[in-house]
Amino acid sequence: MMRLPWFEYRSPETVREAAKILAGEGPSALPIAGGTDLLPNMKRRHQLPATLVSLRKLKELKKVANGSGLTLGAGLTLSEVTNVAAVKEKHRGLYQAAMQVATPHLRNMGTLGGNLCLDTRCTYYNQNYEWRKAIDFCMKIEGSVCWVATASKRCLAVSSTDTAPALISLGAKVRLVSAEGEREVALASLYRNDGIEYLTRKHGEILTEIVLPENEGWKSTYWKLRRRGSFDFPILGVAAAVKTAQDGTVEDARLTLGAVSSHPLVIQVKDLLVGQKATDEIIGKAGDLAESRAKPMDNTDMDLRWRKRVVADFVGYAFRELRGDDMSAVRLRTARQSL
Ligand SMILES: Cc1cc2nc3c(=O)[nH]c(=O)nc-3n(C[C@H](O)[C@H](O)[C@H](O)COP(=O)(O)OP(=O)(O)OC[C@H]3O[C@@H](n4cnc5c(N)ncnc54)[C@H](O)[C@@H]3O)c2cc1C
Numbered sequence: 206m207m208r209l210p211w212f213e214y215r216s217p218e219t220v221r222e223a224a225k226i227l228a229g230e231g232p233s234a235l236p237i238a239g240g241t242d243l244l245p246n247m248k249r250r251h252q253l254p255a256t257l258v259s260l261r262k263l264k265e266l267k268k269v270a271n272g273s274g275l276t277l278g279a280g281l282t283l284s285e286v287t288n289v290a291a292v293k294e295k296h297r298g299l300y301q302a303a304m305q306v307a308t309p310h311l312r313n314m315g316t317l318g319g320n321l322c323l324d325t326r327c328t329y330y331n332q333n334y335e336w337r338k339a340i341d342f343c344m345k346i347e348g349s350v351c352w353v354a355t356a357s358k359r360c361l362a363v364s365s366t367d368t369a370p371a372l373i374s375l376g377a378k379v380r381l382v383s384a385e386g387e388r389e390v391a392l393a394s395l396y397r398n399d400g401i402e403y404l405t406r407k408h409g410e411i412l413t414e415i416v417l418p419e420n421e422g423w424k425s426t427y428w429k430l431r432r433r434g435s436f437d438f439p440i441l442g443v444a445a446a447v448k449t450a451q452d453g454t455v456e457d458a459r460l461t462l463g464a465v466s467s468h469p470l471v472i473q474v475k476d477l478l479v480g481q482k483a484t485d486e487i488i489g490k491a492g493d494l495a496e497s498r499a500k501p502m503d504n505t506d507m508d509l510r511w512r513k514r515v516v517a518d519f520v521g522y523a524f525r526e527l528r529g530d531d532m533s534a535v536r537l538r539t540a541r542q543s544l
């Protein structure tokens with residue numbers, strides 16, 4: 206049995222208090238929300254914070270405000286997010302992504318903010334201490350070599366969050382609060398293509414809310430590839446969103462891939478789609494473009510060449526669904542549930 210290391214536990218009641226504790230304790234303190242990622246990581250000795258600052262009592266992080274756009278508190282559990290009517294009805298891509306994270310139990314504990322800050326993953330890293338010691342560790346922690354690509358100067362661990370690609374395609378921004386002040390940034394810029402320093406979040410910053418813009422005329426979707434439909438981390442996530450005119454002409458389009466890089470990978474599809482009808486040919490080109498940009502590495506489940514090849518297929522499923530095709534049979538095959 207893997208045991209947790211010793212740590213101090215603080216349980217503040219306001220964001221201000223939590224930010225003050227994080228600032229006072231320095232980098233050895235980490236925020237904890239649902240703990241579904243951080244606690245297993247601590248058991249495997251990936252992360253060894255001296256102090257955990259719990260976010261669970263922070264009422265500000267449970268906000269749901271539905272006005273011209275939609276604001277979601279970072280402390281909402283993924284189950285709570287999927288129960289927000291506006292998410293289900295107007296931000297389908299987020300609903301589908303959140304519904305496919307882990308299992309119902311984990312969605313009842315795991316939060317949206319924790320999902321956005323999820324640690325990057327790798328076969329050589331998500332192992333217990335003894336396993337990692339036997340290979341002399343790796344660059345991400347305690348070692349010096351990357352076993353996925355020994356010549357690589359950086360860690361190539363995979364961004365495995367389901368909701369980040371979905372929210373990026375929805376044009377989301379996030380608010381970060383620290384003892385020094387607060388800032389709002391585009392969600393895409395929260396991430397770095399670096400398996401170790403995968404977030405631009407500064408130490409002591411708490412992600413407090415996710416802000417979605419008004420999305421009149423937009424439709425969105427999320428398709429996930431994983432070994433087991435019941436639960437598994439993504440080995441490919443495809444988040445697409447399209448704004449379409451009455452006659453079917455595409456006015457705007459966004460595409461973000463998950464699990465093919467150390468950050469959610471934004472693919473610029475506007476030049477291909479805007480001003481066009483989403484024909485099979487245009488959708489095929491968007492799929493080919495995404496496939497050429499995706500760089501899956503040999504550090505997660507399934508064969509990497511196959512994972513690269515199916516990118517175009519999954520992008521096709523997403524854009525065909527947004528065009529109005531009935532994709533429910535294909536969806537059932539990949540998700541094993543109707544979404
Ligand atoms: C068996 C299993 C299967 C899983 N499958 C999936 C999956 O399919 N898809 C997927 O995306 N995830 C999956 N997860 C990971 C995890 O359950 C989810 O990502 C969950 O949403 C994490 O949220 P949390 O609140 O538990 O985060 P925590 O574990 O509490 O925190 C995760 C990280 O985020 C930081 N953090 C948390 N909240 C904030 C905040 N508000 N501000 C700043 N930093 C913060 C923490 O310091 C920590 O570094 C799985 C986990 C398990 C154990």
Ligand code: SF4
Pocket residue numbers: 326327328329330343344345346350351352353354359360361362400504
């Ligand atoms: S990608 Fe390389 S450095 Fe990063 S966790 Fe995997 S083996 Fe370690």
